[in-house]
Amino acid sequence: xxxxxxxxxxxxxxxxxxxxxxxxxxxxxxxxxxxxxxxxxxxxxxxxxxxxxxxxxxxxxxxxxxxxxxxxxxxxxxxxxxxxxxxxxxxxxxxxxxxxxxxxxxxxxxxxxxxxxxxxxxxxxxxxxxxxxxxxxxxxxxxxxxxxxxxxxxxxxxxxxxxxxxxxxxxxxxxxxxxxxxxxxxxxxxxxxxxxxxxxxxxxxxxxxxxxxxxxxxxxxxxxxxxxxxxxxxxxxxxxxxxxxxxxxxxxxxxxxxxxxxxxxxxxxxxxxxxxxxxxxxxxxxxxxxxxxxxxxxxxxxxxxxxxxxxxxxxxxxxxxxxxxxxxxxxxxxxxxxxxxxxxxxxxxxxxxxxxxxxxxxxxxxxxxxxxxxxxxxxxxxxxxxxxx
Numbered sequence: 001x002x003x004x005x006x007x008x009x010x011x012x013x014x015x016x017x018x019x020x021x022x023x024x025x026x027x028x029x030x031x032x033x034x035x036x037x038x039x040x041x042x043x044x045x046x047x048x049x050x051x052x053x054x055x056x057x058x059x060x061x062x063x064x065x066x067x068x069x070x071x072x073x074x075x076x077x078x079x080x081x082x083x084x085x086x087x088x089x090x091x092x093x094x095x096x097x098x099x100x101x102x103x104x105x106x107x108x109x110x111x112x113x114x115x116x117x118x119x120x121x122x123x124x125x126x127x128x129x130x131x132x133x134x135x136x137x138x139x140x141x142x143x144x145x146x147x148x149x150x151x152x153x154x155x156x157x158x159x160x161x162x163x164x165x166x167x168x169x170x171x172x173x174x175x176x177x178x179x180x181x182x183x184x185x186x187x188x189x190x191x192x193x194x195x196x197x198x199x200x201x202x203x204x205x206x207x208x209x210x211x212x213x214x215x216x217x218x219x220x221x222x223x224x225x226x227x228x229x230x231x232x233x234x235x236x237x238x239x240x241x242x243x244x245x246x247x248x249x250x251x252x253x254x255x256x257x258x259x260x261x262x263x264x265x266x267x268x269x270x271x272x273x274x275x276x277x278x279x280x281x282x283x284x285x286x287x288x289x290x291x292x293x294x295x296x297x298x299x300x301x302x303x304x305x306x307x308x309x310x311x312x313x314x315x316x317x318x319x320x321x322x323x324x325x326x327x328x329x330x331x332x333x334x335x336x337x338x339x340x341x342x343x344x345x346x347x348x349x350x351x352x353x354x355x356x357x358x359x360x361x362x363x364x365x366x367x368x369x370x371x372x373x374x375x376x377x378x379x380x381x382x383x384x385x386x387x388x389x
Contacts, residue, residue, distance in 0.1 A: 072245075079255065087252075155175055186233075306323075
């Protein structure tokens with residue numbers, strides 16, 4: 001049977017239908033939400049995502065999900081489409097996926113039944129609490145302690161730069177259960193926001209507005225039943241989650257870059273200078289050619305990496321790192337060139353290009369900086385390299 005493939009995007013039929021469905025309502029219903037409105041905007045965007053069922057793709061069928069198993073290609077299609085319309089909505093979807101995936105990977109049947117349907121329906125908002133003030137690119141250096149006390153764990157520590165801080169109903173928290181073992185002594189816990197000892201210490205304002213802040217866990221007593229998997233296997237759960245979602249960051253970059261390119265082309269075809277439209281000038285044509293080529297290369301890398309993950313192919317880790325590295329760096333260049341084509345109009349506060357210029361920057365940092373991606377790629381390539389005899 002021949003697989004239906006879209007000529008432009010190279011997507012299998014299920015993902016192509018998903019793209020069309022999301023695109024069909026996202027522009028009309030998310031485009032007008034002002035991220036600068038803070039929590040109100042985040043709740044409004046989250047409600048729209050829940051209403052249209054996009055969170056169903058973060059869980060498997062039988063637990064509120066849309067398919068038999070979570071497909072990274074679905075996550076990429078949704079993120080690319082949302083990011084071009086509303087980076088706030090894209091972030092909310094991404095964090096929901098990050099919160100759900102540890103349960104998908106390591107949750108026992110009881111934990112999955114208790115939480116995944118709520119996350120998949122949008123009845124609950126999730127958060128992924130890994131980063132700390134002294135532990136970002138080095139997650140093995142976590143200082144949040146999880147001490148076992150009878151049939152519970154007591155969490156003490158601070159998590160920083162946590163998206164959905166103050167709004168989330170559930171936090172996926174990673175903490176040190178055996179400090180002497182470092183990365184081999186980390187546990188993953190499902191912590192409800194209503195639990196005593198969960199304190200939002202600070203809300204932060206970023207250049208790209210979305211709910212984010214610092215969360216303290218102060219003598220927070222968590223039943224042992226909230227531990228995901230083994231008390232020493234939490235780092236593996238965290239890394240596997242990030243590996244699965246990494247190429248979706250590249251997809252978000254593709255969405256933003258695609259929107260920036262569209263804005264640049266639209267402006268170039270309308271704006272007249274020296275008696276002709278900008279798209280008649282060779283300098284502008286060269287920019288459009290370079291932007292289009294980088295965008296296409298980024299999209300191909302992203303969906304190739306997503307397919308490799310869905311198929312369980314060898315090399316999927318460094319493929320995802322390549323996709324994130326190239327797509328996010330290329331998107332930064334594409335958005336910058338789009339703003340250059342628009343000139344002063346592109347700098348106007350609230351314009352599409354001005355917002356994209358702020359929104360795109362974070363993609364090169366979260367879920368592994370560009371520098372970390374280079375280390376992963378080099379490690380994988382050098383580790384598998386064999387000199388030809």
